[in-house]
Structures are given as structure tokens and as C-alpha cells.
Amino acid sequence: MKTELANRRVLLFAIARDLVGADEVFVSVGLEPSAGEILLQLGEEFPELRVLLPTCRLAVDCEYVSSETLIKDTESELALIPPVSGG
Amino acid sequence: MKTELANRRVLLFAIARDLVGADEVFVSVGLEPSAGEILLQLGEEFPELRVLLPTCRLAVDCEYVSSETLIKDTESELALIPPVSGG
């Protein structure tokens, strides 16, 4: 059985943006990936992010999600959120 | 043995001032009265203060004192301080 894959865009910010040198990247994942799978695939395709990823959260359409959350809408905006330091 | 007495001025504020109708009063006490004696004598001479006095503190030269404190300096300023309500 062949797994169908899709490229999903992920927005990068702050130190993640600097590490990759881009403000967005694309990762190749299944059609309804979980947030955890997105994070894992970011680590696979962008090894420079690996040290940072354990401290990051994923946001889907401007809301934090847990790693089990499935991303069903292909139009959803995905953002990698490193530990924040506002204030 | 005859006890020497002196008139000591006591400043009044807020509700104490209203109860007595004056911003200062004189009480007749011994030469080195304690703060407690001043408070007692205020109650003797100004019965209208009695209900208030249990909640009051005495200040000597702008500092709160305990009731045992002796007032040695005849020039010291005495002030009856009802419960404060600044802020």
C-alpha cells in the first residue's frame, strides 16, 4: 500500500528562522498528519532545527495544538513556535 | 504624697476631631506619663472619645508608641491617631 504524501508549508520565527535561513519551509507528510508528525518531519528535513524542536510548539491557524492533534484542513496555516520571550 | 500634674496638649484628627469639636485638647497627667495614661485621661476628660479610643494609637513626635512608653520630654508633640484610611 502506497502512502499519499503532500507538501505542507510551515512558518518559521525567531531563532528557527535564523537556523534555517528562511521564514517558511515545506515538509512532506501524509494527508492528515498529526502535529507531532510535522515536528518530526521538520527534524528529518532540517537537521539544523533538531536541537531546538524539543522546546517548540506547533500552532495551527494561530492556536497551539498538542502533538496528537490531526491537521485535517489542507488550508490550515502551520507555524513552528519556539519558546517565546516577549515582554 | 502629692502627685505633680501637668497639662499636656494632644492633637486630634478626623473623627476624633469631629467628636470633640476641636483640633487639639489638653489633658491633666503626671510629669512623665505613659502613652497609655494619656489615652486613659482622654477618655476621662472627653467621654465622647471613649468608644473610639480602643482603636486609636498615640503618636509622640510623629512616631507611634506603645502604651507603656513614657513621655519624658515636655515639649514632645502628642497626637491621637484614629484608625487611618488613606489610599
Added chain:
Amino acid sequence: MFETHFFTGIVDHPIDLDGLDQKLSNPDVGSQGWFYGVTRRTTSGKKTVSLSYQSHRAMADRHLRRLAEQAAEQFKLAGVVIVHRLGDVPVGEASVVVGCSSAHRSETFAALQWIMDTLKRDVPIWKREHFEDGATVWVHPEPVQAQQADSYAENQNTKERHL
């Protein structure tokens, strides 16, 4: 070295908030907090027109200054401002303004609260409320601590035993 800027006082006019802001400006301090106590229109259903404040002025001045110094030491403040207004304070205007600055916000917040709590307990200032219907009342203050309330009663007992 640690230098602290103090500004405390009792005033008879509206408190100049903008001017006070400048007192805490300090490029070495990251955290600044302010508290304003403002006359409010309604107290338990009755309409308040103004509060008027009376003080033992020399004593209040001294205690505000000491409050600022103690807070600065206790909470490592770089700046402290405490200003209390006397006389009539109309609805919507500030009767008291406290400002603190420090390296970290936890100290700023703790200092603001400690200053307000201590001011309301110890600084000889009294508030009278003026209602729309013409009535006035000395505001019932925070409950007096048992220890303080005892000192008069104790003396009375002592006296009675001596009679």
C-alpha cells in the same frame, strides 16, 4: 553599588501623573509598575461626589518617606514614588499614586502591594466620603489589629484594679 531615586510627598492639588512618570525613568531598570487609587462614583449603592482627605501632615510625610526607603531596601528598587493628595478629590481623580521600578517584575509587583498595604495601615491620613445627598461619613477603615485595640482596654483594666 545600588542607587535609589526617591520621590514622596503630600500634595493639595491634582497629582501630576505625567510628571511623576519621569521620576522613575532609568535606563538600567527593566520593570516599572504604577498603582493609582481613584475616587469612584458608587460605594455600596450610594453616589459619591468626592472624597476628602485629612492628615497629620508632618507625620504622614515622614512615614511616606520611610515607607519608600523600606520598600527600596526590601525589594531592591531602583526608584520609588509615593504621592498622596489631601483635601477634596473628585470622582475619577487620583488620591494616591505609587510607582516602583526594579530589575525584575516580581519585585516591582511585590513592592507596590507592600507599599499600599502598609500605607493603608500606618500612614496618618483619613478619608471622608461626600455623597450626592449631602451626607458625609468618615470611611470606616480596615479592621484595627487586636494588639492595637487592646492597649486602651488593658489600661482601663489596670486602672480599675488600682481603684
Added chain:
Amino acid sequence: MFETHFFTGIVDHPIDLDGLDQKLSNPDVGSQGWFYGVTRRTTSGKKTVSLSYQSHRAMADRHLRRLAEQAAEQFKLAGVVIVHRLGDVPVGEASVVVGCSSAHRSETFAALQWIMDTLKRDVPIWKREHFEDGATVWVHPEPVQAQQADSYAENQNTKERHL
């Protein structure tokens, strides 16, 4: 009935403190508190020239708004202001301003602290420090909660078991 006035936002220019003051004016509220986070000159010995802030703007906007709403409900606030500045914030200028008003000061203080703590944990804004010697560094944030840090590690373990 309880009406709350909210004002939240992200700005790219100096924060207008006087203007914000007006947002909390309310004759029915006795207690008003403000917190300013200000760029400070020195951090552990190195001289800071400015901080620059980046955000996920739409998400930060939404989370600031929600913070204000949650704080208003939790602490019975009559007014809440939260403004965060982005881009370069020179030494001595405010990057964040939070204001709360309520009937009693305990709620004002509790709300200010809760808002700042939650903002620093959850609102997607990042700070970069620019030093006098030309170096820049993303400010190391508060320690990430174990639960958050675990989610990536867990997934890696799961994946490895599936290989």
C-alpha cells in the same frame, strides 16, 4: 451588569503612554495598575543598545485579546489594556504596557501579574538583544515546561519503536 473596556494590540512604534492612560478612565472604578516592561542598558555586564521584537503577528494579536478577556473575567476587571511593541526598542523605552482597573486593588495587582506571566509563556513574540559590541542574541526564554518539551521527544521515541 458588568461592562469591560478592552484595548489590546501590537504596534510598530513607540507606545503612547498618555493615550493609554485614557483607556482605563472610569468613574466607577477605584483601583488602577500599570506595568511597563522597558529595555534596560545592562544585562549581566554587557551593554545593551536595543531589543528587537519579532512576532507571529496574527497569532499574537489574537492571544493578547484572549489574555485580556480571560483576565477580565477571572479578576473582575472594568478595563484591560495590553500593548506590545515590535521591531527595535531602544534602551529606556517600553516594549510592553499592561494596565488593569477594578474595584479593589488586590484584583488589579493579581491581574497584572497573571497577564505578564501568561504573556511571557504563551504569546508568540520573541526578543533579540543587540549589544554595544555589535553582537546579537535571541534572548533565552523562560524554561519551557516539561510537558511541552516532551511532545517532540515522545514522538521521536514512538517513531524509533516503529522502525
